[in-house]
Amino acid sequence: MNIIRSAKGNFKRVQELEWDIKYTTPIRIALHLLLWILLGYMYYRGYSKFDKTMGWFLVGKDLVAVISIFYVGSYFILDRYLFKGKFFVTVLFVVLSYLWWATLTFLVCLYLKANLSADSKLMLYADFVVQSSFLGIFSFKMFLFYFLDFLYLLFPPLSIKLMKSIVAQSNKRIALERDNLNLEINFLKAQINPHFLFNTLNNIYRMVNKKDEQTGPMVLHLAGLMRYTLYESNDPEVLLSREIEFIRDYLELESIRYGDEVKIELDIDKPEKPLRIVPLIIFPFIENAFKHGPDASIESAWIRIRIKVFEEQFYFEVANSCTHRLAKTKFGGLGIANIKKRLLIHYPNQHELIINNEPNEYTVTLKLNLK
Numbered sequence: 001m002n003i004i005r006s007a008k009g010n011f012k013r014v015q016e017l018e019w020d021i022k023y024t025t026p027i028r029i030a031l032h033l034l035l036w037i038l039l040g041y042m043y044y045r046g047y048s049k050f051d052k053t054m055g056w057f058l059v060g061k062d063l064v065a066v067i068s069i070f071y072v073g074s075y076f077i078l079d080r081y082l083f084k085g086k087f088f089v090t091v092l093f094v095v096l097s098y099l100w101w102a103t104l105t106f107l108v109c110l111y112l113k114a115n116l117s118a119d120s121k122l123m124l125y126a127d128f129v130v131q132s133s134f135l136g137i138f139s140f141k142m143f144l145f146y147f148l149d150f151l152y153l154l155f156p157p158l159s160i161k162l163m164k165s166i167v168a169q170s171n172k173r174i175a176l177e178r179d180n181l182n183l184e185i186n187f188l189k190a191q192i193n194p195h196f197l198f199n200t201l202n203n204i205y206r207m208v209n210k211k212d213e214q215t216g217p218m219v220l221h222l223a224g225l226m227r228y229t230l231y232e233s234n235d236p237e238v239l240l241s242r243e244i245e246f247i248r249d250y251l252e253l254e255s256i257r258y259g260d261e262v263k264i265e266l267d268i269d270k271p272e273k274p275l276r277i278v279p280l281i282i283f284p285f286i287e288n289a290f291k292h293g294p295d296a297s298i299e300s301a302w303i304r305i306r307i308k309v310f311e312e313q314f315y316f317e318v319a320n321s322c323t324h325r326l327a328k329t330k331f332g333g334l335g336i337a338n339i340k341k342r343l344l345i346h347y348p349n350q351h352e353l354i355i356n357n358e359p360n361e362y363t364v365t366l367k368l369n370l371k
Helices: 002-047 055-077 087-115 122-131 140-190 194-209 215-230 240-261 283-292 334-346
Strands: 263-268 302-310 313-321 351-357 361-369
Touching: 002 055, 055 087, 055 140, 087 122, 087 140, 194 215, 215 240, 240 263, 240 283, 240 302, 283 302, 283 313, 283 334, 283 361, 334 351
Parallel strands: 263 302
Antiparallel strands: 302 313, 313 361, 351 361
């Protein structure tokens, strides 16, 4: 089943890639062309005030420099070096980019000085650059003049690409966190819970040998647990009533397993509305209650679980007995940390989680807005 799902997922990704190549690439090319046309027009508006004919040479020079620097920086420098903290290569790229632009500027100005009419307003600019000589563009006096012009030309296209890259990097980080979280969730699902399942199967075996009448219901509850974790809990959300039914199946099995040795107090409302909830969002708290309560010490052990629903507000509380020694240990581990992450993702600003670790009692309270 997992192989089939994986194959379907891969096929879907291939289809999405084909769509991206077929439709997105031409759109990106068109947008890039539009960007360069607009920038070229902006450059020409500035130069045409001085010479409408020869100003095109400066427009061409600026576009050649900016376009080459933009694509090298966008597709080779930003992701491979800047965002990876390799600043030496980034600084070297800026220096070489400036050298490339300054060289083109000097060569074009040499051409303009030789071909411009004496009364052309561009002659002042061309003459100023040529008289400073090629090496003069690296002097402190000329550097400020050139570098400000250099930044002015590069800022519009590179700022757009930089912002886009920052957003893309942020999205990749978020996607990676989600993938890691999903792996943890699947890992936890696969473990519900080997120790618990092992004990349950042993109990069923003993009950079968004793021909206990509770054997049938116990197998039925276990089948309900497995069906829910394997199939139904893969959906982003499930009916709250189904989640509560799953919890009841689990508690019935634990109640049969412990018998009268553990006091299990339940106060669970039946939802009147078809509210939906993220699956297995509260189960690790219940599992931990048994793990650090009755499983740790059967003597005077107890569990108290309350589930209340008021309109779209979901209220959950689980408390368990614990020894003073266990109260000092860290409860929950991966399971609790995982649930906290899921709550932040699925219920941002819509949940309140309170964990109290007292010497003889461990309590978890969770409020969710299911609206």
